Amino acid sequence: MAGAQxxxxxxxxxxxxxxxxxxxxxxxxxxxxxxxDKHYSTxxxxxxxxxxxxxxxxxxxxxxDTAGQERFHALGPIYYRDSQGAILVYDITDEDSFEKVxxxxxxxxxxxxxxxxxxxxxxxxxxxxxxxxxxxxxxxYAKSVGAKHYHSSAKLNKGxxxxxxxxxxxxxxxxxxxxxxxxxxxVGGRGSVVIADDSAAPATQKKGGCC
Amino acid sequence: MIQTLxxxxxxxxxxxxxxxxxxxxxxxxxxxxxxxxxALPLKNGMVESxxxxxxxxxxxxxxxxxxxxxxxxxxxTSLQSPSLERRSSKxxxxxxSDGAVLAAVDPIKYAKILNQRMVEHLKKRLEKMECSxxxxxxxxxxxxxxxxxxxxxxxxxxxxxxxRQQQLKSYADKRTRALNLKDPAxxxxxxxxxxxxxxxxxxxxxxxxxxxQLKHENKLDVxxxxxxxxTILRSTTHPMxxxxxxxxxxxxxxxDPLHEKYSTLxxxxxxxxxxxSEPLLSDEAVAKLEVLADSxxxxxxxxxxxxxxxxxVDEIKLAKYMTDKEISKLINxxxxxxxxxxxxxxxxxxxxxxxxxxxxxxxFDDEMDYLFDSEDDEVLNDKVVPDxxxxxxxxxxxxxxxxxxxxASKIRNELDEVEGQSAAFKKQLSTVTGYLHETMHCxxxxxxxxxxxxxxEEGYDVINTAVQECLFSDIGDQLQILYRLANLKKERKMAExxxxxxxxxxxHMQVNEKWYLDTRGECYNxxxxxxxxxxxxHSPLEKALSCTVRLHAGVVETAEAFYAAxxxxxxxxxxDLLPIICYIVVKSQIPQIISQCNIMADFIPPEYMxxxxxxxLSTVQTAVEYLLTL
Numbered sequence: 077m078a079g080a081q082x083x084x085x086x087x088x089x090x091x092x093x094x095x096x097x098x099x100x101x102x103x104x105x106x107x108x109x110x111x112x113d114k115h116y117s118t119x120x121x122x123x124x125x126x127x128x129x130x131x132x133x134x135x136x137x138x139x140x141d142t143a144g145q146e147r148f149h150a151l152g153p154i155y156y157r158d159s160q161g162a163i164l165v166y167d168i169t170d171e172d173s174f175e176k177v178x179x180x181x182x183x184x185x186x187x188x189x190x191x192x193x194x195x196x197x198x199x200x201x202x203x204x205x206x207x208x209x210x211x212x213x214x215x216x217y218a219k220s221v222g223a224k225h226y227h228s229s230a231k232l233n234k235g236x237x238x239x240x241x242x243x244x245x246x247x248x249x250x251x252x253x254x255x256x257x258x259x260x261x262x263v264g265g266r267g268s269v270v271i272a273d274d275s276a277a278p279a280t281q282k283k284g285g286c287c
Numbered sequence: 288m289i290q291t292l293x294x295x296x297x298x299x300x301x302x303x304x305x306x307x308x309x310x311x312x313x314x315x316x317x318x319x320x321x322x323x324x325x326a327l328p329l330k331n332g333m334v335e336s337x338x339x340x341x342x343x344x345x346x347x348x349x350x351x352x353x354x355x356x357x358x359x360x361x362x363x364t365s366l367q368s369p370s371l372e373r374r375s376s377k378x379x380x381x382x383x384s385d386g387a388v389l390a391a392v393d394p395i396k397y398a399k400i401l402n403q404r405m406v407e408h409l410k411k412r413l414e415k416m417e418c419s420x421x422x423x424x425x426x427x428x429x430x431x432x433x434x435x436x437x438x439x440x441x442x443x444x445x446x447x448x449x450x451r452q453q454q455l456k457s458y459a460d461k462r463t464r465a466l467n468l469k470d471p472a473x474x475x476x477x478x479x480x481x482x483x484x485x486x487x488x489x490x491x492x493x494x495x496x497x498x499x500q501l502k503h504e505n506k507l508d509v510x511x512x513x514x515x516x517x518t519i520l521r522s523t524t525h526p527m528x529x530x531x532x533x534x535x536x537x538x539x540x541x542x543d544p545l546h547e548k549y550s551t552l553x554x555x556x557x558x559x560x561x562x563x564s565e566p567l568l569s570d571e572a573v574a575k576l577e578v579l580a581d582s583x584x585x586x587x588x589x590x591x592x593x594x595x596x597x598x599x600v601d602e603i604k605l606a607k608y609m610t611d612k613e614i615s616k617l618i619n620x621x622x623x624x625x626x627x628x629x630x631x632x633x634x635x636x637x638x639x640x641x642x643x644x645x646x647x648x649x650x651f652d653d654e655m656d657y658l659f660d661s662e663d664d665e666v667l668n669d670k671v672v673p674d675x676x677x678x679x680x681x682x683x684x685x686x687x688x689x690x691x692x693x694x695a696s697k698i699r700n701e702l703d704e705v706e707g708q709s710a711a712f713k714k715q716l717s718t719v720t721g722y723l724h725e726t727m728h729c730x731x732x733x734x735x736x737x738x739x740x741x742x743x744e745e746g747y748d749v750i751n752t753a754v755q756e757c758l759f760s761d762i763g764d765q766l767q768i769l770y771r772l773a774n775l776k777k778e779r780k781m782a783e784x785x786x787x788x789x790x791x792x793x794x795h796m797q798v799n800e801k802w803y804l805d806t807r808g809e810c811y812n813x814x815x816x817x818x819x820x821x822x823x824x825h826s827p828l829e830k831a832l833s834c835t836v837r838l839h840a841g842v843v844e845t846a847e848a849f850y851a852a853x854x855x856x857x858x859x860x861x862x863d864l865l866p867i868i869c870y871i872v873v874k875s876q877i878p879q880i881i882s883q884c885n886i887m888a889d890f891i892p893p894e895y896m897x898x899x900x901x902x903x904l905s906t907v908q909t910a911v912e913y914l915l916t917l
Contacts, residue, residue, distance in 0.1 A: 088897050091861075100860030121858040122839070123902040138897050141861035143909075147797075148865060150916075151909045158896070 084127070084134040087247045090156040092180045093165035094173040095144035098199045101230035102165060103139050106240050128244060135244050144176075152180075153187060160247045161193045163239070164223075168198040169206040174214065181221050193246045194223035197239060202229040394448070398441035402434045448490075455485040462736050477732065483526040484737045494519060494738075501740040509749055512741060516734060516753030527730060534726040535761055538719050542765035545715070549705060550768045556698050557775070559876035560789060561782035563699040705775060712773040719769060720889050723758065727890070730754045751892055755826040759890075763825025770882035777915060782878040784914055789876075796870040799863055804849045811871055814841045818875040821883050827890035828900070830883060835903040842867050861906075869910040884908050 091099045100121045107124050124139040142148075142155045156162060164180050166173040177196055184192055196218045198209060211227070218225035224242070228235035409430050413423060459482035468474040488494040497515050501508055522528045556563060734750045735742040741750055759766070771778060788795065793808025804810045821834040843859055850857045872880055887904050895901055 086897055095862045100858060100862065103860075104858055121860045122843075122864045122906075123899050125898075138902075140902055140905075143861045143865035145797075145862065145866075148909060148913060151912050154905045154909050154912070 084136050086136045088138050088159040089161040090140045090159040091163050092142055093144055094176045097165045097167040097173045098230050099165045105230045105233055106236045130244050130248055161243050163195045165197045165199050167200050168209050169203050171208045174209045195243050196223050197226045197228050199228050201227045202231050394441040394444040398437045401437050452486050456482040459485055480733055481736055487526055498738050507745045512749040513753055520757040531757055534722055537722045538762050541715050541719050542769050546765040546768045553771050557778050557782050557878050559782055560786040563695055564783045716769050716773045727754055755828045759825040770885055771879055774881045777881045778878040784917055785873055785876050788873045793870050796866050798866040802863055814838055815871050815874045819877055827887045831887050831891055831900040835907050836899055839903045868906050872910045873914055
């Protein structure tokens with residue numbers, strides 16, 4: 077059991093938002109930029125993993141992109157179940173996309189409760205002049221639903237890294253506090269079985285001699 | 288006694304002769320006695336055994352060792368491992384001739400066999416050989432001594448084994464405690480299993496020697512580890528293989544009767560094109576079937592049609608099933624019995640062809656399009672409709688029409704009836720999945736407890752792969768039928784939807800045009816064929832890895848290669864990927880994709896659900912659910 081804290085914490089982050097708000101660019105920007113080599117998997121931009129270090133704790137993120145089209149909305153739960161974090165992206169120039177975010181927030185809170193850390197992200201701040209969603213209103217809304225609000229520009233690579241790091245910190249904190257409060261953790265997961273007594277098996281006796 | 292009788296004091300010839308007879312009699316009796324003793328369980332033998340040699344082999348024996356006792360093997364001094372090919376998929380079997388192994392399993396039994404062999408040998412020798420009564424007596428006495436010796440050794444060895452087992456049991460007890468299993472019954476069960484594994488390995492040695500090869504430079508050799516797990520699970524002696532067998536027999540008691548009863552109906556009827564949807568086949572559709580029957584009475588014609596039209600084998604199978612065999616069967620009611628067999632054979636033969644051929648999954652070409660468009664209101668291409676479709680149907684064919692209709696409604700009724708029992712099937716399914724889950728977890732824990740090199744993250748992957756491979760390989764088909772029965776309603780719906788998409792292309796799936804890749808989606812055809820293979824893979828993890836993950840990677844790679852050729856980069860996010868996956872799923876024409884998804888969702892360990900396996904499964908599940916809403 078000792079050493080459990082040193083193990084990597086894995087988190088699932090689901091990326092939600094209407095088509096064209098820049099979800100995919102956001103995540104690609106994050107994964108591409110941190111290191112120079114390409115970090116995306118064979119699935120390219122739809123499923124990405126990222127390993128990072130938060131205050132000495134190893135964190136592994138699995139970032140799930142979802143389809144933003146209206147016709148797939150009802151099927152969202154297939155994607156977001158069991159996720160610890162959700163990034164809800166809207167386009168600051170498109171009010172509709174912010175309305176969609178509100179809808180997602182409601183649904184996630186209903187389905188996942190407070191276990192999920194919500195991030196509401198106003199993307200495309202490079203188009204500040206065309207802004208249609210007031211920053212203050214968005215901030216206020218986020219606060220009212222226990223989410224955190226961020227601004228980003230995938231194009232200019234602004235606020236992207238901060239968003240993911242901050243979310244990771246929040247998820248880690250949540251995890252530690254729920255671990256402390258003694259919530260059950262599955263025994264016998266992917267990691268190793270922790271053997272309390274590690275003494276080796278009794279040495280095999282030498283056969284032979286009398287036989 | 289013999290010694291006394293043979294005292295050199297006896298000089299008289301007559302006396303000698305009598306003595307010889309007596310000696311013969313004695314030796315015969317001793318042989319008989321030995322025989323009896325050899326056959327008896329040890330305890331009895333030991334109690335009555337007059338001779339109890341203290342040293343295992345007595346070199347000081349005054350008598351030369353007769354050949355009789357030289358030949359049959361002594362007790363083995365060490366246990367050799369059965370020769371084992373590391374890569375062989377065949378399980379290591381215990382060779383009865385391998386004394387070491389048998390002695391390890393049951394020393395008493397081995398002693399018995401050895402003793403019997405010796406007695407028989409001596410008997411034969413005595414019959415053939417002419418030798419002095421003295422020599423005879425010596426030989427029998429020696430035999431007697433050897434038998435006792437063997438029995439004694441066996442007893443010793445058994446005692447040693449007992450002590451060793453006790454030691455291993457308490458060790459197993461200690462290790463199992465680390466699992467923190469709350470249920471005491473479960474804990475006890477694990478303890479017993481672990482103990483029996485340790486005892487088994489202690490006896491047979493080969494698992495231990497294989498185990499020692501698992502790590503190279505402190506790193507797990509994944510391929511060796513996989514072979515190791517598979518060898519154990521497929522072995523004939525290992526306790527873990529017994530756990531697999533027990534699970535199989537439990538599962539099969541549920542699935543076998545269902546498989547026997549329904550597999551033909553489900554696999555032959557719920558496929559694409561699906562002909563049993565409500566309402567009854569329209570007259571037009573039946574007329575078109577009729578044309579098909581008319582235009583292709585011979586099998587050869589079909590293969591030509593297949594080549595020309597690039598029709599999927601499944602489609603032909605159904606058309607043929609309906610027209611050539613079933614219709615004639617229905618027309619000639621009195622011959623029904625015979626033809627049904629034929630029809631079945633035909634279907635079976637066709638299924639074999641299925642397996643061999645790369646199934647062409649592209650839609651019907653124009654020439655065939657009109658045949659199955661019962662629900663479609665698309666305008667048919669005039670040029671390909673043969674004139675005789677519009678011409679009046681010849682009277683003899685009317686029977687065929689009616690027969691086809693009747694058959695369709697008969698099958699539909701059967702399907703309705705089976706569908707009505709879905710609640711019962713679901714219950715059975717949950718029983719079966721329960722068995723399988725329990726076995727999977729138990730095997731995984733035992734592997735990690737019993738073999739330390741596997742107790743790591745890589746080891747966990749290896750164990751899961753091997754356990755699933757062995758657990759599902761023998762029951763995959765049966766399990767699939769049970770899933771199909773439980774999901775029959777959805778699969779019928781899916782079959783209808785897939786049928787309606789036979790003639791449609793990627794543009795009907797609202798895929799962004801930039802992903803048509805110039806060919807209206809045909810560049811994804813190889814992935815469609817790839818997805819179809821999912822039904823032939825039994826291990827759920829393998830289904831996920833080599834089918835769904837591969838499918839997604841394939842889409843991305845195809846698109847990437849296309850744009851790379853144009854020196855462009857077009858990253859594909861979920862917005863683009865999901866509609867393409869929908870297109871591939873609908874074109875795969877396997878309604879059982881629903882069951883396949885459920886099997887994967889039920890058996891892929893939760894840790895994989897966060898990884899790409901989970902993501903790809905979720906995408907296919909979403910695609911399936913979306914298609915069902917169309």
